[in-house]
Amino acid sequence: MGKELSTREENYSEWYNELVVKADLAEHSAVKGCMVIKPYGYAIWEKMQQALDKMFKDTGHVNAYFPLFIPKSFFSKEASHVAGFAKECAVVTHYRLKTAEDGSIVVDETAKLDEELIVRPTSETIIWNTYKGWIQSYRDLPILVNQWANVVRWEMRTRLFLRTTEFLWQEGHTAHATADEAIAETEQMLNVYADFAEQWMAVPVIKGIKTANERFAGAIETYCIESLMQDGKALQAGTSHFLGQNFAKAFDVKFANKEGKQDFVWATSWGVSTRLMGALVMSHSDDKGLVLPPKLAPFQVVIVPIYKGDEQLAQINEVANKMKKAMEAKGISVKYDNRDNQRPGWKFAEYELKGVPVRIAIGGRDLENGTVEVARRDTLEKETLLQADIENKIEHLLQQIQDNLFQKALAMREAKTYHADSYEEFKKILDETPGFVMAHWDGTSETEQKIKEETKATIRCIPLNNKKEEGKCIYSGKPSNQRVVFAKAY
Amino acid sequence: MGKELSTREENYSEWYNELVVKADLAEHSAVKGCMVIKPYGYAIWEKMQQALDKMFKDTGHVNAYFPLFIPKSFFSKEASHVAGFAKECAVVTHYRLKTAEDGSIVVDETAKLDEELIVRPTSETIIWNTYKGWIQSYRDLPILVNQWANVVRWEMRTRLFLRTTEFLWQEGHTAHATADEAIAETEQMLNVYADFAEQWMAVPVIKGIKTANERFAGAIETYCIESLMQDGKALQAGTSHFLGQNFAKAFDVKFANKEGKQDFVWATSWGVSTRLMGALVMSHSDDKGLVLPPKLAPFQVVIVPIYKGDEQLAQINEVANKMKKAMEAKGISVKYDNRDNQRPGWKFAEYELKGVPVRIAIGGRDLENGTVEVARRDTLEKETLLQADIENKIEHLLQQIQDNLFQKALAMREAKTYHADSYEEFKKILDETPGFVMAHWDGTSETEQKIKEETKATIRCIPLNNKKEEGKCIYSGKPSNQRVVFAKAY
Numbered sequence: 001m002g003k004e005l006s007t008r009e010e011n012y013s014e015w016y017n018e019l020v021v022k023a024d025l026a027e028h029s030a031v032k033g034c035m036v037i038k039p040y041g042y043a044i045w046e047k048m049q050q051a052l053d054k055m056f057k058d059t060g061h062v063n064a065y066f067p068l069f070i071p072k073s074f075f076s077k078e079a080s081h082v083a084g085f086a087k088e089c090a091v092v093t094h095y096r097l098k099t100a101e102d103g104s105i106v107v108d109e110t111a112k113l114d115e116e117l118i119v120r121p122t123s124e125t126i127i128w129n130t131y132k133g134w135i136q137s138y139r140d141l142p143i144l145v146n147q148w149a150n151v152v153r154w155e156m157r158t159r160l161f162l163r164t165t166e167f168l169w170q171e172g173h174t175a176h177a178t179a180d181e182a183i184a185e186t187e188q189m190l191n192v193y194a195d196f197a198e199q200w201m202a203v204p205v206i207k208g209i210k211t212a213n214e215r216f217a218g219a220i221e222t223y224c225i226e227s228l229m230q231d232g233k234a235l236q237a238g239t240s241h242f243l244g245q246n247f248a249k250a251f252d253v254k255f256a257n258k259e260g261k262q263d264f265v266w267a268t269s270w271g272v273s274t275r276l277m278g279a280l281v282m283s284h285s286d287d288k289g290l291v292l293p294p295k296l297a298p299f300q301v302v303i304v305p306i307y308k309g310d311e312q313l314a315q316i317n318e319v320a321n322k323m324k325k326a327m328e329a330k331g332i333s334v335k336y337d338n339r340d341n342q343r344p345g346w347k348f349a350e351y352e353l354k355g356v357p358v359r360i361a362i363g364g365r366d367l368e369n370g371t372v373e374v375a376r377r378d379t380l381e382k383e384t385l386l387q388a389d390i391e392n393k394i395e396h397l398l399q400q401i402q403d404n405l406f407q408k409a410l411a412m413r414e415a416k417t418y419h420a421d422s423y424e425e426f427k428k429i430l431d432e433t434p435g436f437v438m439a440h441w442d443g444t445s446e447t448e449q450k451i452k453e454e455t456k457a458t459i460r461c462i463p464l465n466n467k468k469e470e471g472k473c474i475y476s477g478k479p480s481n482q483r484v485v486f487a488k489a490y
Numbered sequence: 491m492g493k494e495l496s497t498r499e500e501n502y503s504e505w506y507n508e509l510v511v512k513a514d515l516a517e518h519s520a521v522k523g524c525m526v527i528k529p530y531g532y533a534i535w536e537k538m539q540q541a542l543d544k545m546f547k548d549t550g551h552v553n554a555y556f557p558l559f560i561p562k563s564f565f566s567k568e569a570s571h572v573a574g575f576a577k578e579c580a581v582v583t584h585y586r587l588k589t590a591e592d593g594s595i596v597v598d599e600t601a602k603l604d605e606e607l608i609v610r611p612t613s614e615t616i617i618w619n620t621y622k623g624w625i626q627s628y629r630d631l632p633i634l635v636n637q638w639a640n641v642v643r644w645e646m647r648t649r650l651f652l653r654t655t656e657f658l659w660q661e662g663h664t665a666h667a668t669a670d671e672a673i674a675e676t677e678q679m680l681n682v683y684a685d686f687a688e689q690w691m692a693v694p695v696i697k698g699i700k701t702a703n704e705r706f707a708g709a710i711e712t713y714c715i716e717s718l719m720q721d722g723k724a725l726q727a728g729t730s731h732f733l734g735q736n737f738a739k740a741f742d743v744k745f746a747n748k749e750g751k752q753d754f755v756w757a758t759s760w761g762v763s764t765r766l767m768g769a770l771v772m773s774h775s776d777d778k779g780l781v782l783p784p785k786l787a788p789f790q791v792v793i794v795p796i797y798k799g800d801e802q803l804a805q806i807n808e809v810a811n812k813m814k815k816a817m818e819a820k821g822i823s824v825k826y827d828n829r830d831n832q833r834p835g836w837k838f839a840e841y842e843l844k845g846v847p848v849r850i851a852i853g854g855r856d857l858e859n860g861t862v863e864v865a866r867r868d869t870l871e872k873e874t875l876l877q878a879d880i881e882n883k884i885e886h887l888l889q890q891i892q893d894n895l896f897q898k899a900l901a902m903r904e905a906k907t908y909h910a911d912s913y914e915e916f917k918k919i920l921d922e923t924p925g926f927v928m929a930h931w932d933g934t935s936e937t938e939q940k941i942k943e944e945t946k947a948t949i950r951c952i953p954l955n956n957k958k959e960e961g962k963c964i965y966s967g968k969p970s971n972q973r974v975v976f977a978k979a980y
Contacts, residue, residue, distance in 0.1 A: 027620075095579065130519065
């Protein structure tokens with residue numbers, strides 16, 4: 001079993017690709033661009049889903065389900081939306097296969113659809129077409145609906161979790177009587193995402209708004225959370241869109257307000273996806289493998305016995321099972337691995353690779369002394385603790401690990417956040433010490449586009465509540481009143 | 491708001507179609523054959539998912555996710571599988587749209603796939619192609635994986651939940667070292683489904699095996715649970731398949747057994763779908779609307795205030811909120827509907843339509859007397875109870891309702907289960923008093939097929955542990971040693 005990973009230093013990109021596969025998170029499938037999410041990876045995604053779903057419900061949202069397929073004509077109804085999505089769609093044209101004369105399976109040309117169906121890349125169009133039937137009056141508003149679903153965006157160059165043709169996500173689609181209410185919803189969901197990223201994933205994020213260039217196709221304003229990976233590249237972790245009345249107009253969704261006047265409905269949409277799995281891996285993991293925050297680890301503690309002979313194993317089993325039970329009573333998830341077909345050293349490496357937050361080893365001497373050896377995955381530190389009251393000690397340790405991972409990631413981000421006051425300085429930073437670069441920009445799409453072409457860096461966002469500061473655009477020299485966040489991005 | 495339903499007596503089929511829409515469970519979408527599952531319906535499905543998911547995990551299974559798309563060639567690899575599924579597939583042939591010269595959106599013919607992709611109708615092929623990479627030795631077995639997903643089977647005549655082009659389901663796919671172990675798994679999951687149907691849905695089921703005609707395409711043996719609806723038609727509620735080595739052979743999945751010999755892996759698959767929603771509706775509901783078993787109701791209790799003036803409402807609010815809190819502390823889900831824009835009578839009808847198991851009304855006299863009026867949805871009975879200790883009384887009542895629904899459905903099924911000893915009698919029963927018909931059959935596909943053509947009745951299953959009894963086939967007169975279950979089916 002070859003467990004040697006590339007190191008982050010050698011090749012960060014390779015390290016990531018290998019780690020995702022070796023730690024059993026996901027693998028490439030036989031279908032180009034589509035991945036298989038393996039049980040260990042899916043267990044992390046399930047924990048993400050549960051936490052997010054609860055946050056959505058606590059803020060008044062309900063789940064529903066809309067069709068996978070969208071009639072082609074729906075995409076033409078919102079002009080900027082079709083421009084943004086039409087280039088990357090899976091198109092269903094037929095609904096039957098048949099056996100050819102030579103025995104092979106072929107498409108039945110007589111079963112051609114009158115109108116092609118698009119596999120949803122996002123669901124605004126089909127959902128707003130549905131909302132038309134749900135909304136007559138202000139009494140029907142707001143509609144606060146979320147959907148957990150798979151979506152497809154055809155990608156030529158894919159990477160596991162970060163960019164795949166099919167991915168899993170949630171998409172919230174809400175309808176409101178006023179612009180203010182819709183904007184408040186957009187901001188509320190941005191905050192939900194930021195809280196989730198920081199409190200569950202231990203990934204610090206900058207909240208901001210996108211420039212026109214980077215805005216969602218069909219949105220008035222796109223809010224986002226941006227995170228920074230260990231290699232200094234940015235990763236957009238979630239977006240929340242204020243859609244104005246664009247989709248209501250495209251699908252003719254009006255309501256009677258309290259005064260009895262007809263008006264178009266105001267909309268938001270917001271989503272996070274299995275891309276978060278990539279952000280999680282790249283934020284915390286090291287050359288030995290995954291490092292998982294305890295709140296999202298499929299199991300938080302692994303116990304490994306180190307024994308000679310069946311009699312000693314029996315004694316250790318007794319101690320281990322008692323500890324396991326005590327920890328589980330406190331809501332800690334524990335795996336006891338007393339398989340006899342692998343040596344302790346192999347198991348240690350395996351659980352380091354899998355990022356299990358805490359490892360407890362129990363050996364012969366521990367039996368005599370009433371102790372255990374406790375190793376934490378984040379710092380790789382070990383200590384010997386008394387068995388008594390272990391459940392409370394581990395509970396405390398898990399909280400420490402969760403906090404430490406966030407603080408470490410925050411310190412990393414701060415160390416990799418730079419100010420550039422000239423274009424030369426800007427390019428030097430991007431080349432030599434990549435990270436977030438705070439720089440003045442003249443506010444034009446042209447400048448942003450030129451910088452992107454010349455350096456591959458994009459404006460990740462204009463931070464919310466940004467500090468105002470007079471300055472000159474690093475590219476054009478024109479006046480600017482705030483710095484924005486530039487970076488090369490995933 | 492037109493709440494009048496067709497009655498079951500008038501037109502059972504119309505009654506069902508109207509009820510699903512009026513009770514806000516689901517509706518037809520703009521995409522032919524695809525449905526929108528509305529929030530109230532989806533909340534029931536979520537409860538089903540949670541209960542099933544726990545049962546799967548308690549029996550050692552883990553979740554994973556496999557691609558939506560399956561290469562066309564995969565379907566050819568298992569001969570009977572392709573015959574069963576090829577006729578009803580959505581086929582993706584292109585991966586891009588473009589804007590035509592006239593401004594319309596058209597398929598980009600230059601973006602044609604070399605090999606067409608099929609939107610999964612079921613995932614045996616893509617999963618067994620993946621398992622090939624996961625299995626080398628007996629140590630890698632068993633693999634006990636489940637997937638929650640959407641699937642597509644092209645349907646010409648669709649009905650909400652019962653038969654839709656896209657539906658939601660779970661599909662378990664397991665791999666084993668021996669046939670015995672795979673058969674034990676198949677039977678275990680059948681039992682899980684039966685327990686779920688009876689204990690959660692309150693729907694009694696017959697466990698059995700399918701005849702060759704009705705077997706899953708690619709299975710050696712298909713086990714099923716069969717339920718009977720109020721109109722005397724059968725509904726297959728879940729299936730569990732013993733696949734033998736068919737898919738392992740098709741995808742060349744071998745393992746080294748303990749003796750080091752290579753053998754093909756043994757397989758099972760098993761699934762239930764949003765079709766269960768249809769079974770739930772048709773089993774218990776009445777002419778006033780849905781009747782939901784408490785264990786699957788989105789909320790189990792609704793409290794409605796009946797008041798004159800704000801002062802009285804304030805007093806009732808206080809009592810209601812206290813009761814709500816006490817019930818919630820016991821895990822009972824409660825909605826307090828004190829909206830002032832609808833009258834109590836409207837609310838009563840609305841919550842009857844929605845199938846809320848228990849309704850509590852509080853009026854002025856109740857305030858004086860320390861009482862409430864409690865109405866149960868299943869029997870429509872009302873009683874006046876003291877407010878004191880209401881949470882325990884309601885908890886007990888919910889259990890009674892859950893039990894009563896099962897007993898009522900069981901009594902209905904028993905009343906509609908007939909024995910036929912001649913083909914004339916058989917046809918008369920089907921015409922006049924449809925239900926399950928227990929009859930002797932000669933064991934041949936030909937006879938089964940002829941009976942189906944002449945009467946539309948099929949063999950729903952051969953019950954497990956069936957009583958042996960000498961007799962003659964009702965159709966051919968040939969000898970038979972057991973009765974099988976015939977019915978017209980959804």
